[in-house]
Structure formats: C-alpha cells, structure tokens
Amino acid sequence: MTLFHVLEHLQEPGRALARIAKLMDPQGWLVIEVPDIEADWPELGLSQVHVSHRSYFSAQTLETLLNANGFYAHHWRQEAHGIYEGNLRVYARLSAPATPAVAAPPPSAGNIRAHILKQIRPLSLRNGYPRLAWRLARL
Numbered sequence: 001m002t003l004f005h006v007l008e009h010l011q012e013p014g015r016a017l018a019r020i021a022k023l024m025d026p027q028g029w030l031v032i033e034v035p036d037i038e039a040d041w042p043e044l045g046l047s048q049v050h051v052s053h054r055s056y057f058s059a060q061t062l063e064t065l066l067n068a069n070g071f072y073a074h075h076w077r078q079e080a081h082g083i084y085e086g087n088l089r090v091y092a093r094l095s096a097p098a099t100p101a102v103a104a105p106p107p108s109a110g111n112i113r114a115h116i117l118k119q120i121r122p123l124s125l126r127n128g129y130p131r132l133a134w135r136l137a138r139l
Helices: 013-023 059-068 109-119 131-139
Strands: 002-004 032-036 071-078 087-094
Touching: 013 059, 059 071, 059 087
Parallel strands: 002 032
Antiparallel strands: 032 087, 071 087
16 A cells, blocks of 8 residues: 555544554555655755645654554655655554564654744745745736
8 A cells, every 4th residue: 555645634644544554454565655854855945844734754753653553664765766855755564573663752843843944935936925926816
C-alpha cells in the first residue's frame, strides 16, 4: 500500500494507519512519503507550510505514529530525486520487530515553530499574498 503525500492532509492520520493495518496482508509493505518538516525548504526555493496540511512530520514523529498503529519502519530514504528533495519516504511492515528500538525524542516544539515561521513569507512574490492576489485577479 502506498500513501504518497496523503498523511499530512488527514485530520487523524493515526486512525487511517490503524485501519490500514487491519486491512493489509501480513506480508505486505506500507510505503509512505511526506514532506519532512525538518528539511530546508527555503533552500529548495519552496515553502513547506501549506494551508491543506493538517499535520507535519519528521522521521521521529512519523516513526512514533507508525509504532503506535501496528507498524515498524523497515527503512528510510530522503528523496533526493523525488518530487522535492525535502520529502521523507519510509518503508514499513506490520507488527513490531523482535527487539524494538528506542525511539529518539522528537524535535522540540520551539525548534519546529521557529522552522515553520522561517518559511512563512506573506509578502513573497513567489508564494505570498501578492502572488495570491495576482492569481485571484486573473480569475
């Protein structure tokens, strides 16, 4: 099963994963790709903060969500050649591994907040209000 750029749009991503865990073949794979909140999106010329995103994930928070809903992360990839370099892809399997790993603590809320605020540029011609006004005027 694949969820490419789906989880960040869901109100309750954990609930969706729990449902998928019940429906999946025990030998199946779950492949998830989400924007990585810890990626340097402004360096890529993009804004990661999007009005339709209900959740934001780092490797640690996504792994915690997977573990809480019947999955374990088999391996991870930063998608250097995907849609954007800032995407995070995880290949997950059902059930816990024989020796569960201790999850690293998630990044601090203050660091995440600062990272998001650094990306919000309301006066940007590329993705701010002037561009929005221009697009609306063209309609």
